[in-house]
Amino acid sequence: MLLFIALPIASVVVQSLFVQHEQVMIEVENCGPFKCETVIQADPDATAALRESAPLGKYNALKTYTNRNHLAFDELGDIWSTSETFFGFVGGVYNLPFYKALFFTLTYTFLVAPSVLILGLFIALGVNRLPELVKGPTIFASLLPMIVTPLIGSLILFWMVDADGIIGATLQLIFNNPDLSLKASAPLTWIMLIIYGIWHSTPFAFVVFYAGLQTVPSDTLEAAQIDGASRWQRVRFVIVPYMMPLAIFILLMQLMDGLRVFEPIVGFSASAKATSLSWIIFNDLFGNAKLYGSAAATSMLTIIFVCIILTPVLIRTWRDFNRKGI
Amino acid sequence: MTSSSKNNAPLLTWFATSMVVLWLLIAIGPFIWTVWGSFKVEGDFFSKADWRNAIYGVMTIVETGGSYTGNGYYGAWIEEEFWFNVFNTTVVVFFTVTISLTMGTLGGYALARSGFRYAFWLLILALIFRAMPHITLVSGYLLPFFEWNVWGKLSTTIVVLVAINQPFTLWMLHSFFLNIPKDMDESAMVDGCTRFQAFRHVIIPVMWPGVITTGLFSFLLAYNDFAITSMLLSSENQTMVPRIASFLGSVREQGNVMFAVAAVVSAIVPLFFLVLFFQRQIVSGLTAGAVKG
Numbered sequence: 001m002l003l004f005i006a007l008p009i010a011s012v013v014v015q016s017l018f019v020q021h022e023q024v025m026i027e028v029e030n031c032g033p034f035k036c037e038t039v040i041q042a043d044p045d046a047t048a049a050l051r052e053s054a055p056l057g058k059y060n061a062l063k064t065y066t067n068r069n070h071l072a073f074d075e076l077g078d079i080w081s082t083s084e085t086f087f088g089f090v091g092g093v094y095n096l097p098f099y100k101a102l103f104f105t106l107t108y109t110f111l112v113a114p115s116v117l118i119l120g121l122f123i124a125l126g127v128n129r130l131p132e133l134v135k136g137p138t139i140f141a142s143l144l145p146m147i148v149t150p151l152i153g154s155l156i157l158f159w160m161v162d163a164d165g166i167i168g169a170t171l172q173l174i175f176n177n178p179d180l181s182l183k184a185s186a187p188l189t190w191i192m193l194i195i196y197g198i199w200h201s202t203p204f205a206f207v208v209f210y211a212g213l214q215t216v217p218s219d220t221l222e223a224a225q226i227d228g229a230s231r232w233q234r235v236r237f238v239i240v241p242y243m244m245p246l247a248i249f250i251l252l253m254q255l256m257d258g259l260r261v262f263e264p265i266v267g268f269s270a271s272a273k274a275t276s277l278s279w280i281i282f283n284d285l286f287g288n289a290k291l292y293g294s295a296a297a298t299s300m301l302t303i304i305f306v307c308i309i310l311t312p313v314l315i316r317t318w319r320d321f322n323r324k325g326i
Numbered sequence: 327m328t329s330s331s332k333n334n335a336p337l338l339t340w341f342a343t344s345m346v347v348l349w350l351l352i353a354i355g356p357f358i359w360t361v362w363g364s365f366k367v368e369g370d371f372f373s374k375a376d377w378r379n380a381i382y383g384v385m386t387i388v389e390t391g392g393s394y395t396g397n398g399y400y401g402a403w404i405e406e407e408f409w410f411n412v413f414n415t416t417v418v419v420f421f422t423v424t425i426s427l428t429m430g431t432l433g434g435y436a437l438a439r440s441g442f443r444y445a446f447w448l449l450i451l452a453l454i455f456r457a458m459p460h461i462t463l464v465s466g467y468l469l470p471f472f473e474w475n476v477w478g479k480l481s482t483t484i485v486v487l488v489a490i491n492q493p494f495t496l497w498m499l500h501s502f503f504l505n506i507p508k509d510m511d512e513s514a515m516v517d518g519c520t521r522f523q524a525f526r527h528v529i530i531p532v533m534w535p536g537v538i539t540t541g542l543f544s545f546l547l548a549y550n551d552f553a554i555t556s557m558l559l560s561s562e563n564q565t566m567v568p569r570i571a572s573f574l575g576s577v578r579e580q581g582n583v584m585f586a587v588a589a590v591v592s593a594i595v596p597l598f599f600l601v602l603f604f605q606r607q608i609v610s611g612l613t614a615g616a617v618k619g
Contacts, residue, residue, distance in 0.1 A: 123349050126342040136605070138346065141354040143601050143608060148357075149550040151567055152590050155574075156360045159587065165372055166359065199352065204612065211613035231338065253456075260459035263552050266571055278459040278553070285465055285557055292469050299462035306457050314450065 098298070101275040102305075107190070108276070109258030112197040116254055117247055119198065120205025125235065127206070128213050139207070146203035154267030157196050189273040196264050201257065205250045212246045213239070252313050259306055277302045357594065364591040365394040368584050398588035402573075408589050411569040415549065417480055418565055422487045422548040426495045427541050429488070431533065434499030435525060439508070448500055451493035460490060461553040468557060478560030486558060487548050494547075495540050498611070502536030503529075539611040542604055549597070566593050 127138050145153060160167045216239055224234050262278035265271055271279060277298060284295035363371040402408045437448070467486060471477040510532075511524040519527065549567075556568035564572070570593065573586040601608065 123346065126346040126349075129339060129342050130346060138350065139609065140601060140605055141350050143605065144357060144598070145353050147546065147597050147601050147608070148594055149552070149567055149597070151552045151571060152593055155570070155586070155590055156356045159371070159583075160356055160359065162372060202349075203353070207609055207612050211609065256453075256457040259457070260461075262459065262461060266552070269574070278461045281459075281461045281465055282553065282557070285461075285468060292465070295465040299465045302459060302462050306459075310453070310457055314453070 097275070097280065098301070101277050101280050104190070104274045105259060105261060105276045108194060108197060108261050109255060111194050112201060112258055113251055113254035115198050116201045116205045117250060119202050120250070121209050121240075121243070121247075123202065123206045124209035124213055125239075127210060139210070142203045142206055144203075145199050146201065150200060150263035151267045153200055154196055154264040157192075157199070158268050161192060186273040189268070189270045193261075193264050193268060193270060193274055196268070197258070197261065200264075201254060204253065208246050208250055209243060212243050216242050255309060255313075256306075259302075259309065277305070360587065361591050361594075364398055364584070364587045365396070366584075367395060367397065368582070371584065371587060398582075398584035399592070401582060402585040402588040402592070406573070406585055406589075408566075408569065408592070411564055411566045412592070414480060414559075414563060415565040415567075418484055418487070418555070419545055419548045421484045422491065423541050423544045425484070426488045426491045426544045427537060429492065430495035430499045430540060431537060434496050435503050435529065437496065437500050438503035439511070448493060448497040452497040455490060455493050459553070460551070461557070463490065464554055464557045471558070477558065478563055480559070480563055483555055483558045483565075486554055487551065490554070491544050491547050495544060498540045498543070499536060502533070502540075506532060535607070538604070539607045542600070542607055543611055545600070 123142070127135060127142075130138060159165050161171075162168050220238055220242075221234060224238050229237065260278050261276045262282065265274060265276055265279045266282075271283070275283075281295045281298050281302070284298065285292075464486075468477070471482060476482045506529065511521075511528050514524040514528045515521065552567045552571065555565045556571060559565065559568065561572070566589070570586060570589050573589060
């Protein structure tokens with residue numbers, strides 16, 4: 001097992017230090033009927049042989065990390081010195097692929113996670129009031145968006161919001177604008193992806209909260225009722241604090257899932273308007289030109305990024321665990 | 327919660343119920359819509375003129391004579407040979423679940439009985455693997471696999487899926503075995519069983535609930551995976567999900583979106599039955615992490 005965890009990461013680190021070979025150039029003398037001239041042209045055989053002998057490519061140290069497609073320090077400096085306003089700076093940074101993806105990933109994560117928490121809690125409270133008979137089917141129906149393959153779920157929604165699909169056509173009717181297309185504008189694509197994210201993840205929050213609601217001690221609730229707490233106050237001061245550990249657990253899961261958002265972008269064919277870190281890696285690896293170095297560098301940056309975000313959580317788990325152990 | 331609180335606030339009950347109904351519509355509506363639409367022709371599924379066409383199938387009647395058509399399914403399964411991808415998925419999922427459960431039960435049992443507190447480290451490993459985008463790991467696997475000439479094979483994908491799944495499986499089963507009292511296998515061993523016989527005759531009969539829950543999640547991981555299968559499988563060996571993604575590229579131009587719709591519906595059906603039969607296990611598995619972790 002260690003083999004499969006340590007090796008790929010080590011392999012990523014090594015790969016990230018290399019770039020693809022350039023074409024091998026040779027000088028050829030082209031002799032025409034009148035004169036001979038020397039041209040430099042690519043030698044495909046030698047290139048292939050070189051790639052064969054050293055598939056990693058040539059050593060590039062940390063340059064891949066700092067080039068335009070990744071951290072882009074030079075470009076950042078340029079933009080910083082040329083743009084006058086802060087917003088100009090942000091706009092310039094947004095055009096760099098890595099920061100664009102990072103920006104979308106963060107926006108997605110930090111919008112989806114809280115909405116999922118709140119929505120999940122309210123649905124759980126609502127379902128809890130239903131009569132026993134319909135609870136089972138309700139939970140069944142609620143589970144579907146989460147269980148279904150993310151790519152397939154996003155495709156289903158994608159077809160519905162298509163300009164000819166039911167939601168897309170209805171929106172055109174409502175806004176009285178036959179050219180309205182959710183796919184064409186960047187903000188609408190973002191909103192669509194975020195709504196998909198909420199749709200996909202709410203069931204998880206709902207199920208966890210619902211299970212938690214079953215364990216809320218009724219004594220405390222009754223005590224609060226006797227003390228004159230209104231229904232809202234009972235939710236606010238008894239149920240919500242009781243649910244806090246669960247909320248943190250859900251938040252953690254949502255952070256993880258948000259940071260690796262990838263399938264919806266493929267499903268919604270939204271890569272022109274919104275890219276995520278995972279999508280950049282996928283794009284580098286996909287197709288014929290396999291940019292291992294570039295993909296590996298993005299992978300490393302993603303891993304570092306995930307570690308930074310997760311560290312507080314891990315420290316907290318460590319502390320909880322020790323407390324429980326003693 | 328209490329029966330008294332149900333009766334004295336009709337407004338709130340009404341509000342809560344309508345919210346749940348609205349949620350249900352949002353949650354399951356798209357699926358019903360797509361399943362229904364998959365039996366129509368494209369002109370109905372994307373009916374810009376009148377959305378009711380999709381329900382009654384006006385264009386379907388015009389084009390095929392009946393108000394339902396299996397053309398999408400025929401096209402996807404027979405013409406585009408989707409059945410082969412379904413077969414591949416079955417192979418990958420079956421072996422991933424079997425291998426990871428076998429290793430998970432034996433390993434989880436051993437770790438749970440060894441006395442040392444492995445739980446924390448397993449949990450951390452499982453968490454890290456949960457947090458890491460799978461594609462970052464794939465980018466590490468890809469080049470060595472090309473070099474060793476094992477890229478594109480189903481068996482390679484199975485090994486990778488098992489590896490990615492293993493920390494989670496181990497952790498789930500480990501905490502499950504911790505809940506089985508130690509006395510049980512100890513008393514069996516006092517009666518003269520060896521360690522393995524104790525496992526075989528005492529633990530195996532009582533471990534099924536935990537194994538089924540864990541197996542479900544392994545199944546979902548293997549079945550739903552897109553990043554790994556699409557990168558590691560050659561196009562002849564694709565499983566369902568990457569195949570559907572590649573439909574999108576080729577099918578849209580041919581004007582046969584319905585093939586993709588039919589394929590998508592075919593891929594949902596097993597999941598639908600899975601939730602139908604194993605709802606309780608899925609819920610308990612989802613919440614186990616919250617309560618224990």
